[in-house]
Amino acid sequence: MSCTSPVIVALDFSTVEDAINLAKQLDPTKCRVKIGKELFTVTGPKIVEELQKIGFEVFLDLKFHDIPNTTAMAVKVAASMGVWMVDIHCVGGLAMMQACRNVLDQMNSKTLLIGVTVLTSLGLEDLQQLSITKTPEQQVLSLAQLAAEARLDGLVSSAQEARALKLNFPQLKLVTPGIRPVGASKHDQQRIVTPAQAMLDGSDYLVIGRPITKAVNPPQALEDILISLQ
Numbered sequence: 001m002s003c004t005s006p007v008i009v010a011l012d013f014s015t016v017e018d019a020i021n022l023a024k025q026l027d028p029t030k031c032r033v034k035i036g037k038e039l040f041t042v043t044g045p046k047i048v049e050e051l052q053k054i055g056f057e058v059f060l061d062l063k064f065h066d067i068p069n070t071t072a073m074a075v076k077v078a079a080s081m082g083v084w085m086v087d088i089h090c091v092g093g094l095a096m097m098q099a100c101r102n103v104l105d106q107m108n109s110k111t112l113l114i115g116v117t118v119l120t121s122l123g124l125e126d127l128q129q130l131s132i133t134k135t136p137e138q139q140v141l142s143l144a145q146l147a148a149e150a151r152l153d154g155l156v157s158s159a160q161e162a163r164a165l166k167l168n169f170p171q172l173k174l175v176t177p178g179i180r181p182v183g184a185s186k187h188d189q190q191r192i193v194t195p196a197q198a199m200l201d202g203s204d205y206l207v208i209g210r211p212i213t214k215a216v217n218p219p220q221a222l223e224d225i226l227i228s229l230q
């Protein structure tokens with residue numbers, strides 16, 4: 001059965017056992033799962049297969065960023081593993097994003113290609129330290145313009161930028177981490193939004209890690225978030 005829920009649970013774990021143990025508590029019709037750098041580095045591709053075997057659609061969040069050929073070949077391998085979604089950094093540039101789009105088109109792949117704009121852990125001061133004089137929203141919008149030109153399927157941004165992105169790029173799916181239920185710890189995130197507000201503002205997918213995975217009762221934490229969206 002395919003998943004219609006907007007929630008993507010970030011499985012940020014350091015062992016296959018911990019990741020599978022958490023995934024098995026969740027229902028694949030109520031969320032998708034995301035494999036990030038920590039889990040993939042420790043497990044390699046077998047974790048993708050294991051999660052697919054128990055019914056989950058997988059977002060492989062490795063945020064590829066390299067020269068066009070290297071990035072496109074990495075995206076090709078990810079797509080051949082049957083992942084539902086894969087991401088690349090928009091700051092890799094237009095040619096890099098186009099190379100990734102082309103490789104997926106040549107394969108007739110259905111894997112969604114998503115461009116990371118400005119990480120949700122970054123605020124205005126962090127951008128200034130990087131010699132970026134734009135606000136986070138201005139920087140997100142200018143990277144979104146390039147991603148749209150490269151015909152990406154969507155963007156990773158904070159839900160704080162969702163309204164402006166949906167207005168200007170209605171064709172792009174918005175994947176938004178930095179989601180925090182009211183009262184939850186921010187941890188290392190800066191540009192946070194509640195699940196309900198993110199959906200109201202135009203997010204298509206909510207990436208949620210610690211508020212679910214570190215909860216005393218992870219399936220109940222997911223259920224509470226889904227109820228808050230009704």
Ligand SMILES: O=c1ccn([C@@H]2O[C@H](COP(=O)(O)O)[C@@H](O)[C@H]2O)c(=O)[nH]1
Binds near residue numbers: 012036119121177
């Ligand atoms: O801008 C970004 C891009 C990716 N992420 C990833 O999302 C999750 C968020 O986890 P939380 O525990 O809910 O903070 C994590 O895997 C990040 O690598 C992001 O946070 N921001």
